[in-house]
Amino acid sequence: xxxxxSGARFLTTLPYTxxxxxxxxxxxxDPIRVVRRAHSHQAVVxxxxxxxxxxxxxxxARRRTRPAVVLADxxxxxxxxxxxxAVRAIDHRDAHYCVLSQEEATxxxxxxxxAPERVHVTPFHWVLDEGQVEEVPDTDGxxxxxxxxxxxxxxxxxxxxxxxxxxxxxxxSRAPARAPANVTIGELNHRRYEERFRSASIVVVPLVxxxxxxxxxxxxxxxxxxxxxxxxxxxxxxxxxxxDRRTGLIVPPGDAAALRAALxxxxxxxxxxxxxAIGERGRAVALERFGPEQYVRRLVEVxxxxxxxxx
Numbered sequence: 001x002x003x004x005x006s007g008a009r010f011l012t013t014l015p016y017t018x019x020x021x022x023x024x025x026x027x028x029x030d031p032i033r034v035v036r037r038a039h040s041h042q043a044v045v046x047x048x049x050x051x052x053x054x055x056x057x058x059x060x061a062r063r064r065t066r067p068a069v070v071l072a073d074x075x076x077x078x079x080x081x082x083x084x085x086a087v088r089a090i091d092h093r094d095a096h097y098c099v100l101s102q103e104e105a106t107x108x109x110x111x112x113x114x115a116p117e118r119v120h121v122t123p124f125h126w127v128l129d130e131g132q133v134e135e136v137p138d139t140d141g142x143x144x145x146x147x148x149x150x151x152x153x154x155x156x157x158x159x160x161x162x163x164x165x166x167x168x169x170x171x172x173s174r175a176p177a178r179a180p181a182n183v184t185i186g187e188l189n190h191r192r193y194e195e196r197f198r199s200a201s202i203v204v205v206p207l208v209x210x211x212x213x214x215x216x217x218x219x220x221x222x223x224x225x226x227x228x229x230x231x232x233x234x235x236x237x238x239x240x241x242x243x244d245r246r247t248g249l250i251v252p253p254g255d256a257a258a259l260r261a262a263l264x265x266x267x268x269x270x271x272x273x274x275x276x277a278i279g280e281r282g283r284a285v286a287l288e289r290f291g292p293e294q295y296v297r298r299l300v301e302v303x304x305x306x307x308x309x310x311x
Contacts, residue, residue, distance in 0.1 A: 010303055011037060012045035013053055014072060022296040025303070031056035042310075043067050043303050048074035048097065058089040068094045068306035072122065072299055075100060078111055078212040087112045096306045098122040098299065100214050101237030111212055117309075120302045123240060124217040125295040126225040126286055136227035136283065137198045143263065144200030146170035146193060150208045150215035150235070157183060158256035165267055168196045202266050203228050207235035209253040217241060221290050224248065224282035229275055231262045241290065247282040 009025050011034050016022040026045070029037070031052045034044050038060045046053035048071035057069050071090070074097040076083065096118045099108050109116040126133070143165050145156055153169055160167045161180045169185040170193050179185055188196065197203070203223035205216040214237030220230045221241065230248040232238050242248040249266070251258040266275050 007304075008042045008307060010043040010045055010067075010070075011041050013047055013050070013056075014045060014299075016292065016296050019293055019296045021293065021300055025300060035059045038063060038067050039065055041067050042307055043070065045070045045072060045299065045303060047072055048076070054086065054090065057095070058086070061090055061092050061095065066092070066094065068096065068303070068310055070096045070098065070299070070302055070306055072098045073100065073124070074098055074108070075104070075213040075215070076112070077210070084112070087114070093118075094306065094310060096120060096302060096309075098302060100124045100217060101240040103236055103240075104214060107211060107236075118306075120305065122295060122298045122302060123290060124221065125290050125292045126221040127218055127292070128222055128225065133225045133287070136279075139201040139228070140199045141267075142166045142168060142196070142200045143202045143204060144168050144170070144197050145204040145206065146188075146197065147205070147216065147219050148172050150210060150213075152206050152208045152233070152254065153185070155254055155256040155259050156204055156206050157185075159260035159263060163260075163263060163267065165201075165263075168200070170196060197222070198226065200228065202263065203230050204259070204263070205230060205232045206259070207233040207238070207253065209233065209235040211236065214238075220248065221286055224279075225286035225290075227279040227283040229266055229278045230282065231259065231266070242282075243285075245278070247278060247285050249278075 009027055011029055012026045013031055015028055034056045038044055044067050046057050057071060060066055060069055091114055098120050099105055102121055105119050105121050108119045148171055153173055160183050167183045170188045172187050205220045207216050220232050223230045232242050232248055232250055233253045234250045242250055244250040249262045251262050265271055
């Protein structure tokens with residue numbers, strides 16, 4: 001194996017090619033090459049949310065001489081026996097798991113039966129290019145909601161009825177037989193999705209509350225870094241990223257009345273100054289704490305923790 005422990009290069013499938021902190025240490029390959037070359041490195045970093053990477057982790061785990069394995073974004077839904085068997089195939093004393101919130105760091109070991117000291121919090125990040133976040137875009141007074149992972153759009157459809165703003169729901173979810181006249185719902189191509197997202201004045205992320213995994217960070221962090229006020233369901237991990245009434249609004253899950261009240265408050269011209277301040281604070285926090293640079297630095301820290309634990 002190459003190098004000493006701290007500072008050793010590692011194999012990875014995560015393509016953070018624009019991040020100097022990553023490229024100083026990372027050798028980016030596909031999952032097949034990770035398996036083939038794992039014996040020559042002290043650590044590998046895989047994407048825990050990708051099936052091929054999960055398979056690679058399981059194959060590496062079977063090696064007699066194996067590296068430390070760090071699984072980023074290990075946000076797994078509890079799928080019963082099959083999922084638990086898959087985790088058992090991956091897990092070993094040198095396997096480390098990255099979750100996206102403090103709550104998950106507590107829940108993950110209990111859910112999957114892994115050692116708590118091998119579970120690490122790596123807060124997620126916005127995924128826009130730097131050029132896209134240099135300036136706050138102009139907005140058009142509309143409301144945007146998008147994505148499919150753990151989303152519940154029913155409260156938003158109810159809350160949107162009669163609002164003095166158009167609402168776009170960009171999702172593969174089937175449109176109801178009768179949607180409010182001000183709501184457009186359906187799947188959008190990438191270009192149209194980006195256009196509607198960037199022009200919206202408010203972004204809503206209505207989540208299904210679960211006790212095994214979080215979701216939605218990419219959507220609300222992308223909105224925050226563009227200075228947009230967000231309304232997010234109070235689901236697992238949200239409060240690690242959003243401070244209610246300071247960097248966004250948090251509403252109870254499934255509560256259409258609370259969501260309607262939040263949207264009405266944001267749209268009221270009398271609150272324009274406070275709404276603008278929420279957007280500005282959200283942008284500042286996203287830039288300072290939740291950028292890709294901060295994310296990869298934390299992942300590298302976890303790699304070094306995993307290597308130190310082997311000594």
